[in-house]
Amino acid sequence: MRESILISKSRYLAGLQCPKRLWLETHRPELAPPRSPAVERVLAQGWEVGLRARELFPDGILLEEDPRLLAEARAAARKAMEEGARVLFEATFVHGEAMARTDILVRNGDGTWDLLEVKASTKVKPEHVPDLALQVHVCEGAGLAIRRAVLLHLNRNCRHPDLPNLFVEDDLSEPARRLLPSLEGNLARFRDLLDRKEEPEVRLGSHCFSPGDCPFFDNCARLWKLPDPSVFDIPHLAAERRDALIERGILSLEDVPPDTELGGPGERFLRLYRAGTREIDLPGIRAWLSALRFPIHFLDFETDAPAIPRLPGLGPYGKMPFQFSLQVLTGDGRLEEAPGFLHQDLGDPRPGIARALLEQIGEEGSLVAYNAPFEKGVIRELALALPDLAEPLDRLNGRFADLLDVFRNHYFDPAFKGSNSIKSVLPVLCPDLSYTDLDVRNGQDAQAAWARLIATENPEEKGRLSKALKEYCGLDTMAMVRLYRSLRNLAD
Numbered sequence: 001m002r003e004s005i006l007i008s009k010s011r012y013l014a015g016l017q018c019p020k021r022l023w024l025e026t027h028r029p030e031l032a033p034p035r036s037p038a039v040e041r042v043l044a045q046g047w048e049v050g051l052r053a054r055e056l057f058p059d060g061i062l063l064e065e066d067p068r069l070l071a072e073a074r075a076a077a078r079k080a081m082e083e084g085a086r087v088l089f090e091a092t093f094v095h096g097e098a099m100a101r102t103d104i105l106v107r108n109g110d111g112t113w114d115l116l117e118v119k120a121s122t123k124v125k126p127e128h129v130p131d132l133a134l135q136v137h138v139c140e141g142a143g144l145a146i147r148r149a150v151l152l153h154l155n156r157n158c159r160h161p162d163l164p165n166l167f168v169e170d171d172l173s174e175p176a177r178r179l180l181p182s183l184e185g186n187l188a189r190f191r192d193l194l195d196r197k198e199e200p201e202v203r204l205g206s207h208c209f210s211p212g213d214c215p216f217f218d219n220c221a222r223l224w225k226l227p228d229p230s231v232f233d234i235p236h237l238a239a240e241r242r243d244a245l246i247e248r249g250i251l252s253l254e255d256v257p258p259d260t261e262l263g264g265p266g267e268r269f270l271r272l273y274r275a276g277t278r279e280i281d282l283p284g285i286r287a288w289l290s291a292l293r294f295p296i297h298f299l300d301f302e303t304d305a306p307a308i309p310r311l312p313g314l315g316p317y318g319k320m321p322f323q324f325s326l327q328v329l330t331g332d333g334r335l336e337e338a339p340g341f342l343h344q345d346l347g348d349p350r351p352g353i354a355r356a357l358l359e360q361i362g363e364e365g366s367l368v369a370y371n372a373p374f375e376k377g378v379i380r381e382l383a384l385a386l387p388d389l390a391e392p393l394d395r396l397n398g399r400f401a402d403l404l405d406v407f408r409n410h411y412f413d414p415a416f417k418g419s420n421s422i423k424s425v426l427p428v429l430c431p432d433l434s435y436t437d438l439d440v441r442n443g444q445d446a447q448a449a450w451a452r453l454i455a456t457e458n459p460e461e462k463g464r465l466s467k468a469l470k471e472y473c474g475l476d477t478m479a480m481v482r483l484y485r486s487l488r489n490l491a492d
């Protein structure tokens with residue numbers, strides 16, 4: 001048996017998403033871009049959650065054999081079972097041409113086993129079921145009697161420091177077993193596919209983003225000569241409608257038939273795109289501007305959301321603000337950059353950030369954010385965590401105006417490519433401001449950079465990361481100032 005064509009859990013799930021993804025991951029992995037720091041961080045968090053789950057089974061035996069050395073890994077699992085191990089971590093099994101490295105196996109009193117798959121999610125997702133089904137198939141094929149197939153995932157109701165209930169179990173035995181009859185057929189199909197020398201031809205479609213973003217999208221987009229913009233940029237278009245267009249070979253916006261039902265936002269986007277014009281509701285923009293009070297505080301937070309909470313009161317993926325930047329515009333047109341805040345060690349950032357926020361914002365004027373419910377949510381969480389400061393913090397929340405509202409309700413430009421995020425709007429209205437030259441370019445990069453910043457003891461590394469984070473967060477608030485000024489010019 002050629003080990004290269006053994007179908008693992010991840011290959012099986014890749015094949016269910018798209019046969020081409022399975023083929024590329026197996027034979028041409030170099031066509032995917034290198035993992036971003038943000039993806040690396042997600043993987044690291046998953047690893048950390050897996051380690052935490054093992055602590056629930058102090059008598060567990062970790063089988064550390066490299067799963068690529070298949071014979072050794074299988075022999076180690078067999079030996080540990082024969083020697084009476086009650087709990088096994090990372091036991092490897094093979095059946096036919098499928099393999100599974102199980103997260104946790106627990107022996108029951110009657111000799112059967114419970115199979116536990118550990119996930120860093122806070123709920124069961126559809127893709128977890130075939131993942132477990134493949135493991136049941138392999139384990140039972142290898143001679144184990146599986147009593148239960150269980151997803152062990154993070155408990156969204158858990159709150160630090162009460163971490164003994166960090167995990168909850170969901171018994172997925174029934175739905176996983178229901179998939180077993182289709183599994184042999186899928187495995188045979190995937191095996192044939194992997195034996196082919198040529199990659200399969202698969203059209204782009206919504207499957208490229210579900211259940212997760214396919215890392216080969218840029219590669220496939222090049223092959224299919226995906227124009228920019230394309231049908232993927234039509235806002236709020238239902239997946240099946242987009243797929244129906246692609247099925248007919250329609251990728252370019254020019255080729256979308258005029259009678260296609262796209263829904264309100266999609267139809268407006270296409271109408272403006274075709275006319276080469278934008279739609280601006282000046283009275284709406286003026287009303288939004290006139291509600292602002294000076295000094296106007298342009299505020300942006302960066303937050304982390306660790307899978308395993310490490311601060312009192314936080315649950316899994318609870319938001320933990322670690323940085324803000326602030327620009328203050330006075331009524332006479334003066335713009336001042338406030339010191340802002342960046343927490344730089346492993347302690348609790350919340351008291352420092354809350355105090356800095358109150359000191360730097362003061363009692364007068366509006367607060368402007370892009371997608372203000374996020375900033376307001378962060379401040380509300382700070383108020384809950386710090387009862388002494390709750391009152392002034394809650395008062396801040398009554399002073400927000402949301403700049404996103406303007407681009408959601410009053411300003412439409414097809415050049416935003418169907419999105420109203422600040423990163424889509426900014427290059428059109430303020431082309432000289434760009435995120436592309438920064439080391440930290442988005443919120444996930446910022447989380448990854450901050451995780452490194454607070455962990456490192458190296459002053460040079462700390463300085464470099466701190467500078468990169470300040471540049472990124474500062475650009476977010478400067479972008480808001482520039483957008484505000486563009487709107488003001490337009491309104492005047």
Ligand code: SF4
Nearest residue numbers: 018021208214217220
């Ligand atoms: S980008 Fe889409 S078509 Fe290409 S391999 Fe990925 S899922 Fe398949």
